[in-house]
Amino acid sequence: xxxxxxxxxxxxxxxxxxxxxxxxxxxxxxxxxxxxxxxxxxxxxxxxxxxxxxxxxxxxxxxxxxxxxxxxxxxxxxxxxxxxxxxxxxxxxxxxxxxxxxxxxxxxxxxxxxxxxxxxxxxxxxxxxxxxxxxxxxxxxxxxxxxxxxxxxxxxxxxxxxxxxxxxxxxxxxxxxxxxxxxxxxxxxxxxxxxxxxxxxxxxxxxxxxxxxxxxxxxxxxxxxxxxxxxxxxxxxxxxxxxxxxxxxxxxxxxxxxxxxxxxxxxxxxxxxxxxxxxxxxxxxxxxxxxxxxxxxxxxxxxxxxxxxxxxxxxxxxxxxxxxxxxxxxxxxxxxxxxxxxxxxxxxxxxxxxxxxxxxxxxxxxxxxxxxxxxxxxxxxxxxxxxxxxxxxxxxxxxxxxxxxxxxxxxxxxxxxxxxxxxxxxxxxxxxxxxxxxxxxxxxxxxxxxxxxxxxxxxxxxxxxxxxxxxxxxxxxxxxxxxxx
Amino acid sequence: xxxxxxxxxxxxxxxxxxxxxxxxxxxxxxxxxxxxxxxxxxxxxxxxxxxxxxxxxxxxxxxxxxxxxxxxxxxxxxxxxxxxxxxxxxxxxxxxxxxxxxxxxxxxxxxxxxxxxxxxxxxxxxxxxxxxxxxxxxxxxxxxxxxxxxxxxxxxxxxxxxxxxxxxxxxxxxxxxxxxxxxxxxxxxxxxxxxxxxxxxxxxxxxxxxxxxxxxxxxxxxxxxxxxxxxxxxxxxxxxxxxxxxxxxxxxxxxxxxxxxxxxxxxxxxxxxxxxxxxxxxxxxxxxxxxxxxxxxxxxxxxxxxxxxxxxxxxxxxxxxxxxxxxxxxxxxxxxxxxxxxxxxxxxxxxxxxxxxxxxxxxxxxxxxxxxxxxxxxxxxxxxxxxxxxxxxxxxxxxxxxxxxxxxxxxxxxxxxxxxxxxxxxxxxxxxxxxxxxxxxxxxxxxxxxxxxxxxxxxxxxxxxxxxxxxxxxxxxxxxxxxxx
Numbered sequence: 001x002x003x004x005x006x007x008x009x010x011x012x013x014x015x016x017x018x019x020x021x022x023x024x025x026x027x028x029x030x031x032x033x034x035x036x037x038x039x040x041x042x043x044x045x046x047x048x049x050x051x052x053x054x055x056x057x058x059x060x061x062x063x064x065x066x067x068x069x070x071x072x073x074x075x076x077x078x079x080x081x082x083x084x085x086x087x088x089x090x091x092x093x094x095x096x097x098x099x100x101x102x103x104x105x106x107x108x109x110x111x112x113x114x115x116x117x118x119x120x121x122x123x124x125x126x127x128x129x130x131x132x133x134x135x136x137x138x139x140x141x142x143x144x145x146x147x148x149x150x151x152x153x154x155x156x157x158x159x160x161x162x163x164x165x166x167x168x169x170x171x172x173x174x175x176x177x178x179x180x181x182x183x184x185x186x187x188x189x190x191x192x193x194x195x196x197x198x199x200x201x202x203x204x205x206x207x208x209x210x211x212x213x214x215x216x217x218x219x220x221x222x223x224x225x226x227x228x229x230x231x232x233x234x235x236x237x238x239x240x241x242x243x244x245x246x247x248x249x250x251x252x253x254x255x256x257x258x259x260x261x262x263x264x265x266x267x268x269x270x271x272x273x274x275x276x277x278x279x280x281x282x283x284x285x286x287x288x289x290x291x292x293x294x295x296x297x298x299x300x301x302x303x304x305x306x307x308x309x310x311x312x313x314x315x316x317x318x319x320x321x322x323x324x325x326x327x328x329x330x331x332x333x334x335x336x337x338x339x340x341x342x343x344x345x346x347x348x349x350x351x352x353x354x355x356x357x358x359x360x361x362x363x364x365x366x367x368x369x370x371x372x373x374x375x376x377x378x379x380x381x382x383x384x385x386x387x388x389x390x391x392x393x394x395x396x397x398x399x400x401x402x403x404x405x406x407x408x409x410x411x412x413x414x415x416x417x418x419x420x421x422x423x424x425x426x427x428x429x430x431x432x433x434x435x436x437x438x439x440x441x442x443x444x445x446x447x448x449x450x451x452x453x454x455x456x457x458x459x460x461x462x463x464x465x466x467x468x469x470x471x472x473x474x475x476x477x478x479x480x481x482x483x484x485x
Numbered sequence: 486x487x488x489x490x491x492x493x494x495x496x497x498x499x500x501x502x503x504x505x506x507x508x509x510x511x512x513x514x515x516x517x518x519x520x521x522x523x524x525x526x527x528x529x530x531x532x533x534x535x536x537x538x539x540x541x542x543x544x545x546x547x548x549x550x551x552x553x554x555x556x557x558x559x560x561x562x563x564x565x566x567x568x569x570x571x572x573x574x575x576x577x578x579x580x581x582x583x584x585x586x587x588x589x590x591x592x593x594x595x596x597x598x599x600x601x602x603x604x605x606x607x608x609x610x611x612x613x614x615x616x617x618x619x620x621x622x623x624x625x626x627x628x629x630x631x632x633x634x635x636x637x638x639x640x641x642x643x644x645x646x647x648x649x650x651x652x653x654x655x656x657x658x659x660x661x662x663x664x665x666x667x668x669x670x671x672x673x674x675x676x677x678x679x680x681x682x683x684x685x686x687x688x689x690x691x692x693x694x695x696x697x698x699x700x701x702x703x704x705x706x707x708x709x710x711x712x713x714x715x716x717x718x719x720x721x722x723x724x725x726x727x728x729x730x731x732x733x734x735x736x737x738x739x740x741x742x743x744x745x746x747x748x749x750x751x752x753x754x755x756x757x758x759x760x761x762x763x764x765x766x767x768x769x770x771x772x773x774x775x776x777x778x779x780x781x782x783x784x785x786x787x788x789x790x791x792x793x794x795x796x797x798x799x800x801x802x803x804x805x806x807x808x809x810x811x812x813x814x815x816x817x818x819x820x821x822x823x824x825x826x827x828x829x830x831x832x833x834x835x836x837x838x839x840x841x842x843x844x845x846x847x848x849x850x851x852x853x854x855x856x857x858x859x860x861x862x863x864x865x866x867x868x869x870x871x872x873x874x875x876x877x878x879x880x881x882x883x884x885x886x887x888x889x890x891x892x893x894x895x896x897x898x899x900x901x902x903x904x905x906x907x908x909x910x911x912x913x914x915x916x917x918x919x920x921x922x923x924x925x926x927x928x929x930x931x932x933x934x935x936x937x938x939x940x941x942x943x944x945x946x947x948x949x950x951x952x953x954x955x956x957x958x959x960x961x962x963x964x965x966x967x968x969x970x
Contacts, residue, residue, distance in 0.1 A: 039608065040569060041599055044562035046612050049627070052559045074537045077529035078632055078648055079585075084525060100564075100590035102601065105647075106636030107582050114526055116587070116601075123524065127531050142534070147563055147632065151591030162590075163563055 017284045022228045032349045033287040043155035043162030053295035071141040079114040084122045088247040094214020098150040116149040125248040140172040158275030166270035172262040179263035183239040186267040187220040190235035199290035199402040200280045205456030217241030223455040225409045226279040229429025231455045231482040237267035287351030291394035296332045299352045303359025324387045426452045431482045435475035437468035455480040502769045507713045517834045518772035528640035528647030538780035556626040564599040569607045573732040579699020583635040601634040610733040625657040643760030651755035657747040664748035668724040671752040672705040675720035684775035684887040685709045685765045690941030702726030708940040710894045711764040714914025716940045716967040722752035772836030776879035784837045785818045788844025808872045911937045916967045920960035922953035940965040
């Protein structure tokens with residue numbers, strides 16, 4: 001393709017520094033890296049090829065993990081009869097304000113309004129009730145990759161868009177314990193994906209009742225810290241109890257020939273995770289991609305004299321490229337007729353982990369220059385060592401991005417016991433580990449006064465007698481408070 | 486999973502013979518193989534895991550082919566402002582009667598109605614017009630995997646559903662010739678996919694003006710014959726000329742610094758192709774899958790004495806299974822506590838190409854029994870030869886299914902010159918190669934009287950002076966007439 005990034009040459013690549021305006025910085029990165037842009041209808045998003053390639057990586061990794069745990073992909077209709085959505089009381093209460101409604105189709109007004117799925121519990125479970133009859137039909141383990149629509153008043157690319165892409169897993173089990181085990185197993189899949197692939201450290205834990213999914217018994221979550229100290233909910237996994245099974249008549253005959261309700265889970269990860277990826281690693285020069293999420297892991301830029309292609313340089317570079325690909329490293333040779341500096345900036349903006357520079361002088365000296373995107377460090381490497389060295393660098397970068405994010409989180413997580421300190425720490429963009437009395441009322445008060453919500457009760461939170469940071473009432477353990485995206 | 490096919494044990498697996506009722510047979514196959522079922526909203530479809538696995542094969546193969554030809558995946562919004570859809574006159578005229586309309590969202594009536602994409606020309610091209618400025622931005626080569634909605638009055642699983650899944654490619658070029666070359670290149674991708682992977686012989690050709698895509702300059706198509714002699718449009722590729730470029734202001738500065746309109750193509754293949762796959766190969770016992778489209782290529786069924794698992798048989802079978810997988814053949818061991826016969830019927834219904842039967846007697850004799858799904862032929866094979874023999878059988882089955890379909894098509898394609906013969910041949914379910922005077926009027930008359938449409942003007946149709954089969958007026962070449970799905 002003449003122009004792989006599909007960006008106008010007239011477009012601005014200016015990136016506002018984080019320190020100056022964090023929100024502007026985020027949107028500048030997305031534009032400058034060519035990841036996405038707003039669509040014509042309010043709140044919608046066009047995911048450009050370079051951004052969509054990240055989503056394809058997400059799909060590849062998660063599909064393999066789901067399959068390992070016996071989950072099968074399927075596809076359910078997007079249009080849900082309104083009556084189905086209304087079956088589970090908490091669920092409709094949670095989603096009613098956000099739905100988009102089809103009232104007219106095929107040239108006529110519809111008899112029953114159709115809802116574009118905001119999530120698929122209701123339509124799937126209506127169907128599941130016909131699939132499940134006996135304990136032999138359990139567990140039922142289904143996943144779907146789909147688009148969903150939730151009307152957004154304050155849209156923001158990747159983080160909150162009216163339509164977004166996600167996967168939603170839905171399972172049915174013979175007991176609450178088995179459902180809970182599955183819900184936690186899938187949360188662990190997300191945790192591992194966040195930390196091992198996206199290099200995003202997350203805190204796994206349970207949501208408070210006011211923050212849980214509409215219709216769930218318990219919601220588990222992975223919470224990540226962005227560079228401004230705000231939290232991003234990376235992915236959630238819900239133990240739905242038998243709430244939906246009762247509303248949708250999902251019943252089975254158990255081994256004693258008695259009718260039982262099914263126990264369910266649902267769990268999802270969306271294109272929002274790409275927003276988290278961008279905000280965790282990028283810098284003032286542009287996007288920074290962890291090597292495992294990069295569609296191009298190493299870009300090879302021939303240094304040309306003038307604009308003429310040096311055929312010796314190019315043919316040696318192609319040879320080198322083949323050797324690098326031989327190590328299962330994805331590469332791109334950028335032999336466009338542009339000044340090398342222009343190319344360097346472009347691939348820097350696009351966050352490609354390693355750049356290989358190679359010109360006539362390097363050819364003569366039998367070496368190439370490797371440049372790390374994350375640190376900017378350069379090194380000169382003998383040609384025959386280049387492929388292996390790139391492999392090492394990719395591992396180093398993957399690890400180092402994760403560690404850097406852990407360090408930031410550590411430095412911006414405060415264990416506090418007084419309300420004044422709490423308010424200030426939240427104001428300054430920190431996670432606060434604080435005591436909470438366990439009531440919705442106190443949670444609401446804290447949110448109202450500081451904007452902070454309980455992100456989760458961490459799984460690793462220890463029993464510790466204390467007093468609620470706001471009410472002073474007794475508390476048994478600390479929870480994570482933060483402002484959130 | 487306890488029940489990989491997600492089918493109720495109470496469900497009927499009866500399959501109506503083709504000869505008795507072809508339409509009932511088709512739906513019976515889909516139910517009995519566990520491919521799909523109707524969704525709650527009219528005309529919608531639930532694609533069950535075993536059916537979705539076929540779609541994932543389609544995606545894997547086509548994605549690789551698209552990538553080879555430099556096409557990149559992206560994602561565009563599903564909701565199209567009504568004003569955009571109306572920009573190209575022929576396009577809106579074609580799609581207006583079929584669209585679903587969102588009038589209400591986020592608790593309010595919308596100021597502008599939003600259309601759920603029936604196809605994405607209009608929304609993509611609005612965006613493309615911002616991406617393209619110079620000849621250097623061309624060609625632009627984009628593909629999208631998505632759901633689309635077209636209101637169907639007579640829905641039919643896979644063949645016509647209100648919502649369906651597809652890929653839609655959209656490209657922009659610097660000249661009409663380049664666009665035409667791309668449109669034909671992508672048709673060739675579909676032809677190869679149909680014949681090499683799906684084992685469906687197709688006739689590539691051009692649509693008549695009345696059958697072309699709404700807004701296209703020329704539509705190319707691959708037409709397949711189903712077992713009842715009716716045609717199925719397998720996939721289409723459109724040369725859009727500059728119709729949309731003019732409506733959406735897709736313009737570029739050429740090398741002489743002059744403004745030019747872009748030349749475009751679009752091309753798509755949908756879940757309808759799975760309907761074609763089912764109807765091409767299946768028989769009265771159930772689904773028949775060509776090996777290249779089968780998610781399970783060989784199923785291993787241990788023959789157990791009573792319902793007890795013979796551990797020697799099972800452990801030898803696992804060893805065999807690992808050897809077969811070593812040849813990149815996808816397998817499944819069915820060790821459920823069911824009678825072997827029950828399992829045989831199930832995998833027969835599901836169209837798994839090769840079945841391996843193996844019990845204590847086979848273990849003692851050091852052999853296994855292989856059964857071909859397409860012909861039912863059985864053979865006894867020494868254990869060490871089993872993996873390689875399965876590989877050979879899969880190749881043979883793939884080839885043989887294609888050849889069988891070609892033979893059927895040959896036997897049901899008539900070259901005719903009289904109107905009486907024509908009517909009878911169409912009535913009896915044939916393709917007819919007949920002369921046509923090239924007018925819409927005659928085409929409409931023929932359709933009215935016989936139900937047959939011009940499926941395509943085959944690329945390999947030779948110049949031949951003749952007289953139109955209906956009007957008697959002069960004609961230069963024969964075209965394919967048939968009733969169609």
